[in-house]
Amino acid sequence: MPIKLPSFRPRRDAYPPDLWTKCPSCGEMLFNKQLDKVLRVCPSCGHHFRLSAEARIEMLLDAGSFAERDAGLESEDPLGFVDQKAYPDRIAAAQLATGMRDAAVWGTGTIDGRPVVVCVMDFGFMGGSMGAVVGEKVTRAAEHALVARVPLFVVAASGGARMQEGTLSLMQLAKTVGALERLRAAGVPFLSLLSDPTTGGVFASFAVLGDVNIAEPNALIGFAGARVSAGTIAQELPPGFQRSEFLFQHGFLDRVVHRSELRSEVSSLLRFLVARPAPLVEDRTDGDPLGLPSFRALSFLSNLAERVLPTESEIAGATNGHSSSPATPTTPTTPSTPATPTTASTPATPTTASTTATPTTPSAPATAPVRASQPAPMSAPSPTPEATTTPEPVPGATSSEEASRG
Numbered sequence: 122m123p124i125k126l127p128s129f130r131p132r133r134d135a136y137p138p139d140l141w142t143k144c145p146s147c148g149e150m151l152f153n154k155q156l157d158k159v160l161r162v163c164p165s166c167g168h169h170f171r172l173s174a175e176a177r178i179e180m181l182l183d184a185g186s187f188a189e190r191d192a193g194l195e196s197e198d199p200l201g202f203v204d205q206k207a208y209p210d211r212i213a214a215a216q217l218a219t220g221m222r223d224a225a226v227w228g229t230g231t232i233d234g235r236p237v238v239v240c241v242m243d244f245g246f247m248g249g250s251m252g253a254v255v256g257e258k259v260t261r262a263a264e265h266a267l268v269a270r271v272p273l274f275v276v277a278a279s280g281g282a283r284m285q286e287g288t289l290s291l292m293q294l295a296k297t298v299g300a301l302e303r304l305r306a307a308g309v310p311f312l313s314l315l316s317d318p319t320t321g322g323v324f325a326s327f328a329v330l331g332d333v334n335i336a337e338p339n340a341l342i343g344f345a346g347a348r349v350s351a352g353t354i355a356q357e358l359p360p361g362f363q364r365s366e367f368l369f370q371h372g373f374l375d376r377v378v379h380r381s382e383l384r385s386e387v388s389s390l391l392r393f394l395v396a397r398p399a400p401l402v403e404d405r406t407d408g409d410p411l412g413l414p415s416f417r418a419l420s421f422l423s424n425l426a427e428r429v430l431p432t433e434s435e436i437a438g439a440t441n442g443h444s445s446s447p448a449t450p451t452t453p454t455t456p457s458t459p460a461t462p463t464t465a466s467t468p469a470t471p472t473t474a475s476t477t478a479t480p481t482t483p484s485a486p487a488t489a490p491v492r493a494s495q496p497a498p499m500s501a502p503s504p505t506p507e508a509t510t511t512p513e514p515v516p517g518a519t520s521s522e523e524a525s526r527g
């Protein structure tokens with residue numbers, strides 16, 4: 122008679138990753154479902170795990186209040202960048218892994234019934250790196266907050282600028298800061314939450330410009346890595362100098378808030394920080410459609426961008442000069458020259474360039490080049506091809522000439 126030997130299941134060396142998470146701080150094994158219930162904060166040591174954008178939105182906003190905007194924005198590959206993998210392949214892999222199109226999500230919602238414009242970054246998507254899409258989403262969120270006069274709330278989680286987009290990703294620093302400066306000047310509040318990690322270009326631009334800068338406990342916050350920072354200034358830096366608590370003690374942050382209290386903290390801040398009402402038409406500063414002061418020392422970049430906008434007086438002046446165009450051809454072109462030097466130089470050669478600048482930049486806000494077309498990275502370099510070919514200004518010039526003659 123054959124003997125039936127008992128069979129043993131092979132011993133598991135590791136816990137299945139979908140069920141358990143090991144706390145990197147205290148080493149405790151945490152059951153994932155339990156961890157989700159406590160907002161992914163380790164119950165034994167208080168370690169804050171990173172959150173996906175989706176989980177963050179669910180945690181912070183009123184249930185069902187979030188309405189995403191510009192969900193279709195996607196990065197392109199303007200540089201044809203290839204390292205170990207081609208950039209489009211990297212994006213596709215990240216999209217597959219996260220279910221997101223890029224590393225940020227923005228939209229509108231409410232917190233305890235108060236409307237708010239939110240933009241949330243996700244470190245899971247290519248390290249939360251900021252390319253043209255992330256920069257564009259932050260900017261659009263700020264612009265929407267400005268128009269709607271609703272506080273802006275941005276949650277940063279990023280390793281910095283996205284190197285695969287080269288200088289286009291660095292341009293996002295200026296773009297986002299320009300949009301936030303307009304928000305600040307208009308008196309619309311901006312809350313910034315710095316989660317783990319907030320570094321590089323995101324730290325160097327919008328993340329630390331909040332009217333209130335909040336951080337989660339023990340979040341890594343800084344520009345460069347600790348070794349690079351220490352090497353640059355050739356000094357020993359104290360341990361933990363890039364952590365929230367240290368930065369708070371040294372006045373760099375306004376609050377370090379435990380995740381369980383974050384929502385109520387933001388809610389009470391929103392109760393105190395109310396957007397200044399839009400200025401009345403008669404109170405508006407000369408010609409500025411948003412009623413912003415014309416000179417702001419803090420950001421000459423946004424100032425420069427605003428000069429591209431034809432003001433009401435300029436438009437009026439252009440039509441006035443139009444009737445007597447041959448007499449004063451050069452003066453109307455000068456306001457548009459600083460931002461678009463190439464386009465301005467070409468129409469300068471025809472006799473009257475007075476109205477050529479106005480058709481190209483009729484309603485261009487500070488970030489118009491990207492806003493004009495859907496995919497953000499495509500449109501960022503677009504001014505140059507337009508400038509070199511200049512198909513539009515020339516017919517515009519001739520027709521206006523004819524109109525003025527006739």
Ligand SMILES: [Zn+2]
Binds near residue numbers: 146149164
């Ligand atoms: Zn722990």
